Amino acid sequence: MTSFPLLTAVLLAPICAAVLMCFVSPKAAQSVRVISASAMTVALALTVYAFFNYDMNAGGMQFCESIPWIKDLGVHYALGVDGISLPMLLLTDLIGLAAVYSSWNITNRPKEFYILLMILIAGVTGTFIATDLFIFLLCYEVVVIPIYIMVIIWGSTKRVSKEYAGMKLTIYLLMGSAFMLVGVVALYLTASSVLGIRTFDMQALAIAGQMGLLSEEFQIFAFLLLLLGFGSLLSMFPFHSWSPDGYAGAPTAVSMIHAGVLKKIGGYGLIRIGLLVLPLGAKFWAPLIAGLAMINVMYAAYIAIAQKDLKYVIGYSSVSHMGYVLLGFAALNVISVSGAVANMVAHGVMSALFFAMIGFVYEKTHMRSITELRGLAHQMPRVATGFMLAGMASLGLPGLIGFIPEFTIFVGSFGVYPVFAVLAISGIIFTALYTLRVLAKVLFGPRDSMFDRYKDAKGVEMMPLIILGIALVGFGIFPQALMGMVGSGTESLIPWLEQIADAPAYIGGIR
Amino acid sequence: MNFEVISTEIFILVLGLFAIVMDLVLPKDESRKSIGGVLIFALTGWVAYMFTMYVPESVIADGGTATRYFNDMLYIVDNYAIFFKQLFIVATIFTMLFSLDYMQNVLRYKGEFYALLMTALLGMCVLASANDFLTAFIGLELMTISFYILVGARISSNNSSEAAVKYLIVGSVSTAIMLYGISLVYGATGSIHFYDMFRNQHLFSAIGLAGATMIMIGFFFKLSVIPFHMWAPDVYQGAPTPITAMLAMGSKAAGIAVFMRVLYVAFPLIGFYWLPILAVLSAICMIGGNIMAIRQNDVKRMLAYSSIAQAGYMMVGIVAADYPGMKAVMFYGMLYVFANVGAFAALSLVEQHRGGSDYKAIAGLAKSAPVMAAVMTISLLSMAGIPPTAGFAGKLYLFTAVVNQGYLWLAFVGFIMSMISVYYYLQVTKAMYLDEGDGEPIVISGAARAAAVISVLATIIFGVCPEPLAHLTNLASFTFLQ
Numbered sequence: 001m002t003s004f005p006l007l008t009a010v011l012l013a014p015i016c017a018a019v020l021m022c023f024v025s026p027k028a029a030q031s032v033r034v035i036s037a038s039a040m041t042v043a044l045a046l047t048v049y050a051f052f053n054y055d056m057n058a059g060g061m062q063f064c065e066s067i068p069w070i071k072d073l074g075v076h077y078a079l080g081v082d083g084i085s086l087p088m089l090l091l092t093d094l095i096g097l098a099a100v101y102s103s104w105n106i107t108n109r110p111k112e113f114y115i116l117l118m119i120l121i122a123g124v125t126g127t128f129i130a131t132d133l134f135i136f137l138l139c140y141e142v143v144v145i146p147i148y149i150m151v152i153i154w155g156s157t158k159r160v161s162k163e164y165a166g167m168k169l170t171i172y173l174l175m176g177s178a179f180m181l182v183g184v185v186a187l188y189l190t191a192s193s194v195l196g197i198r199t200f201d202m203q204a205l206a207i208a209g210q211m212g213l214l215s216e217e218f219q220i221f222a223f224l225l226l227l228l229g230f231g232s233l234l235s236m237f238p239f240h241s242w243s244p245d246g247y248a249g250a251p252t253a254v255s256m257i258h259a260g261v262l263k264k265i266g267g268y269g270l271i272r273i274g275l276l277v278l279p280l281g282a283k284f285w286a287p288l289i290a291g292l293a294m295i296n297v298m299y300a301a302y303i304a305i306a307q308k309d310l311k312y313v314i315g316y317s318s319v320s321h322m323g324y325v326l327l328g329f330a331a332l333n334v335i336s337v338s339g340a341v342a343n344m345v346a347h348g349v350m351s352a353l354f355f356a357m358i359g360f361v362y363e364k365t366h367m368r369s370i371t372e373l374r375g376l377a378h379q380m381p382r383v384a385t386g387f388m389l390a391g392m393a394s395l396g397l398p399g400l401i402g403f404i405p406e407f408t409i410f411v412g413s414f415g416v417y418p419v420f421a422v423l424a425i426s427g428i429i430f431t432a433l434y435t436l437r438v439l440a441k442v443l444f445g446p447r448d449s450m451f452d453r454y455k456d457a458k459g460v461e462m463m464p465l466i467i468l469g470i471a472l473v474g475f476g477i478f479p480q481a482l483m484g485m486v487g488s489g490t491e492s493l494i495p496w497l498e499q500i501a502d503a504p505a506y507i508g509g510i511r
Numbered sequence: 512m513n514f515e516v517i518s519t520e521i522f523i524l525v526l527g528l529f530a531i532v533m534d535l536v537l538p539k540d541e542s543r544k545s546i547g548g549v550l551i552f553a554l555t556g557w558v559a560y561m562f563t564m565y566v567p568e569s570v571i572a573d574g575g576t577a578t579r580y581f582n583d584m585l586y587i588v589d590n591y592a593i594f595f596k597q598l599f600i601v602a603t604i605f606t607m608l609f610s611l612d613y614m615q616n617v618l619r620y621k622g623e624f625y626a627l628l629m630t631a632l633l634g635m636c637v638l639a640s641a642n643d644f645l646t647a648f649i650g651l652e653l654m655t656i657s658f659y660i661l662v663g664a665r666i667s668s669n670n671s672s673e674a675a676v677k678y679l680i681v682g683s684v685s686t687a688i689m690l691y692g693i694s695l696v697y698g699a700t701g702s703i704h705f706y707d708m709f710r711n712q713h714l715f716s717a718i719g720l721a722g723a724t725m726i727m728i729g730f731f732f733k734l735s736v737i738p739f740h741m742w743a744p745d746v747y748q749g750a751p752t753p754i755t756a757m758l759a760m761g762s763k764a765a766g767i768a769v770f771m772r773v774l775y776v777a778f779p780l781i782g783f784y785w786l787p788i789l790a791v792l793s794a795i796c797m798i799g800g801n802i803m804a805i806r807q808n809d810v811k812r813m814l815a816y817s818s819i820a821q822a823g824y825m826m827v828g829i830v831a832a833d834y835p836g837m838k839a840v841m842f843y844g845m846l847y848v849f850a851n852v853g854a855f856a857a858l859s860l861v862e863q864h865r866g867g868s869d870y871k872a873i874a875g876l877a878k879s880a881p882v883m884a885a886v887m888t889i890s891l892l893s894m895a896g897i898p899p900t901a902g903f904a905g906k907l908y909l910f911t912a913v914v915n916q917g918y919l920w921l922a923f924v925g926f927i928m929s930m931i932s933v934y935y936y937l938q939v940t941k942a943m944y945l946d947e948g949d950g951e952p953i954v955i956s957g958a959a960r961a962a963a964v965i966s967v968l969a970t971i972i973f974g975v976c977p978e979p980l981a982h983l984t985n986l987a988s989f990t991f992l993q
Contacts, residue, residue: 072981073907134907138898145897148937152945163941170937174930181926185907185914 006046006063007079007129010089011122013043014096018118021111029110033100036114040097040121047086047093054086056488061131061203070134074198078132083489087345087482088128088261088268094471095260095352096121099253101463102356105363106154106251113154116146117253124257127265133184133200133273137177140265144173147254147262154251158309158368165249169258172232172242180229180269183222187277190218206276210496216280223281226274227289234266235319236326237295244307244315252359255311256464259318260352264344267325271337275329276496283332283500290330290413294420296323301430305437310361310368313438314354317394320431321347327417327424328409332497336412338490342405342482346393349401349471353390356464357383364454370441378447380456386465389472391439395432400476404483516581516588519596520636522557526550527629534622543614543621547607550625558600564593565986578990580642584706587642594841594987595639595768602761602848603632608962609856610753613863617751618664631657631757635765642776644693644703644726647769651689651733654765655682658758662750674749681732681742689729695722708777715780723781726773733766734822736792737799747815752862755811756855759818760848767825767840774829775837775991782832790830790913790921796823797928805935810858811868813935817894820932821847824909827925831912837988839908842980846893846901846973852966853890856959857883864953873939875948880955884943886963891936893970896929901973901980908981 017039024031054062061080069077081089099117106113119142126139148170155162191205192198194213199205208214214222232239243263247255275282297320304316321343328340360383361376362368377384393400396407406428414421457465475482514521533546566589578589607628614621634654641647659682663675697703699719700711713719728739735743747755774782800820807813825847828840857876858868860883865872877884893900906929910922973980 070904070977070981072985073911138903141898141903144933145892145937149940149944152941163945167934167937171930171934174933175927178923178926178930181910182914182919182923185911185922186919189911189915 005065006050007081008065010043010046010050010093011079011125011129013039013046014118014122014125018115018122021115021118024111026109026111029107032111032114033104036100036118037097039118040093040100043125044093044097047090050081051086051090051485054081054083054485054488056083056484059083059488059492064131072198073134073200074192075134075200076132077135078201079129079135080131081129082492083485083487084268084271084341085128085489087341087485088264089125091264091345091348092121092124092128092261094467095256095348096124098352098356098464098467099256101460101467102256102359103251103253104460108154113150116150119143120146120150120254120257124261124265128268131202133188133202133205135200136202136269137181137184141177143262144170144177147250147258150254151246151250155249155254156251156362158248159312160245160249162249165245168242169246169250172239172246176229176232176239178229179225183225183229184273186218186225187214187222190214190222202272202276205273206496209277209279210499214278219278219281220284221281223274223278223285226269226278227285230266230269230274231289231292232266234263234270234322234326235296236266236289236322237292237299237319240296240300240319243319244312247315247318247355248309248311252355252363255355255359256352259314259355260348263318263322264348267322267329267340267344270329271341271493275332275337275493279496279500286330286332287417289326290417290420293323293326293330294423296320296326297424297427298323298430301427301434304434305430307434308369308371310358310370310373310438310442311355313370313434314351314358317431317434318347318351320427321351321394323427324406324409324424327413327420331409331413331416332500333412333416334487334490334494334497336409336416337493337497338483338486339405339408339410339412341486341490343402343409345482345486346401346405346475349468349475350390350393353386353464353468353472354394356468357386357390360457360461365451370438373442375443375445375448376451377443379451379454382457382462382465384443386469387439387443389469391435393472393476395435396428398476399473401472401482403476404479408483513579513581516579517586517640519557519561520633520640522553523629523633523636526553527626527633530622530625530629534626537622543625544611546622546625547611547614550629551604551607554600554604558597558604561593561597561600564588565590565983566990568986568989571990585643585646585704586640588640589990590987591772591991592640592768594983595764595844596636598764598841598845598848599632599635599639599761601845602757602764602852603628605848605852605962605966606753606757606761606855609852609959610859611958612956613751613753613859616863619666620664624661624664627657627661628757631661631761635761638765639768641769641772642705644696644705644777647773648690648693650765651769652686654762655686655733658754658762661754661757662746664754665751668749670749671751672749674746677742677749678746685729685732685739688725688732692722692725692727692729695719695725698722705772705777709779714778720781723778727785730766730770730773731792734763734770734826735819736822736826737795737819740796740799740819743819744812744815747818748809748812752811752855752859752868755814756851756859759814759821759855760851763818763822763825764844764848767829767844771829771837771840775832786830786832789826790918793823793826793830794921794924796820796826797924801928801932801935804932807935809867809869810873810939813939814854814858817932817935820928821894824906824925824929827913827921828909830918830921831909831916833912833916834988835908835915836912837991838981838984839905839912841984841987842908842977843905845980845984846905846970849966849969849973850890850893850900850902853886853963853970854894856963856966857887857890860953860955860959865949870938870942870946873948874942874946875950876943878950879948880953882960883953883955883963886967887943888940889967889970891939892933893974895933895936897933899971899974901970901977904974904977
């Protein structure tokens, strides 16, 4: 049966756009933008189609494709989506399209910018739809270099120079990926020796793990390597310091994609590879992860209160929110893991919206400091709406996307780590504190005539707000659309979670 | 005598002689590019023809022999040798392609340059096929002596002369050590033939072991393995850029080709004691080469240290000492050729037009020569092992092979150091794209552009689809272990 290769099309849309743009004249900025926007629209439309045609009752990997690729390594070009990866894919395309629109006004070398942006989006897309570990790694590493170039050319220098920010971002991610690569190579070889065939197929590796073919010592060791890699990508304390600096130096589109989706590869990888392939390792390290998650939540929120630069506030806020994701993962039950996945989507949408709004304000006023900006709601009511939506979602207001996922995480993790869960819940107070403080200072207060000459967002500039706002409110009012999908994915984790339910967690005897 | 077996060597020798004669016949003030053109043309044809020389797997499966000998088994031509010879010739072709202008503009003795390049190539080919120590030694010296002269070919430059003298002295010392080792081994075993070695009890005498150690050390000098690397940075920096490229890809690959044969065929038993030491040395190379490269101001010098690190990566595959390991080394050697061609093509252009190769000279290259800047970036990323370039697949082959043999820590070092290497490779990218240069457009000759673009295409194609090259290296390593 040959069906339409839907996922390949989603992956190829940005790649084709990038190739096409190579042949466009550098001066034709408008064509470049239109090509990028059309490519992302196609990708988004196909993803939405997949989202609504995914058979939740059947579950498992759907829309699968598999072509043998490198025979002597056992690599297959294998794609597929399930209830965990499909929301992430949707998130990627939503934010990708929004990022294209929020970069609309770039005048410095727009052609190169959009080519790199498309490569970046293609790489992120690939990591979420790959079911072959090799393809996953390949796509993951592809994204690093475009980000570096984009930061050093189109970034902004404020507290740290953009060169510094770009290099810090790159080195942290690459060092993390070095650990990850070692872990994956070790996993690949161990699995191939017990399975008798060389394969990078995630499902085959997961089955090897479930059948008890991977020893507990090996799982503990390999999971630590993956945790270092994925953890630093997810800005897990103490590997989080790249995140605020990097976001501050990066251009808007890169901040949006990086905070919105790229970071989520860490959480996604922990679940997809860490939990499914190395369940005993996950169980072993879970208490440590929970402890670090708590530090993430509290410590980063606390620092965010003291920040003056808007981008730093959101940077630390995203580190803080990743703490919830880690906590949900560490509790290792279906409810909490569902919450973690859903929270990644929720945070992706709201942080991307935040960065889009900050980017817009910065583009007009060249200011990002909370002390300089004030009363913007008078001059820019639409931008203020975006800020408010993102901010309210960030502090978990019911009716917006952030509430249900966070609630789910707390429900799931309370039984396992009551102390950490209570502490993490109290982190919401800090979140409310810094979010409301920022919103109050920047948006409200008396009208300042200094900002009268700046116009509100209009036309194309509204697109990021519209796209992300719809997702933000839509999934908030109909959480089942998201939670049902995520639930159908995490349900398949049950055999793995049951298997480790009785396995002891050692670290520090916290249990 | 079966001269058909050594047709490749004869062909190259004839080309070398042809270059000398042509240089005499041509009028003094006429461009010598035509010689280069003829050589490129002839060698390209020969590489294509060499694909027919491979003995296919089916022949071996039917019980046929994969190996042909010349001169009483002293000279061996198997798929392994053919693969490496193709690698050398490809490297030479690309080097000549991108340096046609460079030679015409920078060097004084142009005709000799081509002739010496051919003798160096001949030496490499002999090395790949040598099956006894004396043949190996002859090949090694033929190659090295040609390089002594070529390194000093920029006679107006003090750096170049200094590099040549340094290379000569260090090279002679290492030759002496190796020769002494060979004589000791001969004294202990009464033979210099590789096949006689591993059966020979006397090799395990004190004299024999001392000799084997000295031979190894000689090779370490040639491969610029730390701590025998001191000559490399100065020589790489001083030599004319095309010769630096040849040193990095050709000379190193030739050393690896014969080193693997000596290690696996002549000293397999001693070799297994050597493997842990080799593992440590390769780790030192990867760490030292990459760390020292960070501090360099000159891109050529940086590439010299980076090539030390690359030698370390390739030794990782040698440490694995099995069929996947050998395959990985050959795969990596080939893709390293393509990466080097890209980088040095851009660099030789910069050196011609801006009179240097430091970070100031490459500043703003993205404006002056956008194609070359892109080529340079992609080539360097391939050396760092970032997908979708071939470097990623190559490193994965290398490290899976060595982890399979239980050296997980070595893969650790390798992956971490290759991520660190991204730092200094990106410094080059940053200088080219971000810093302001003089902004004057640089005119690139068609040949140089072709060399650069083809090599980058190969880098990307083998990165996205490594299957054809993997098949070829499979074939080569498969018959070697027969």
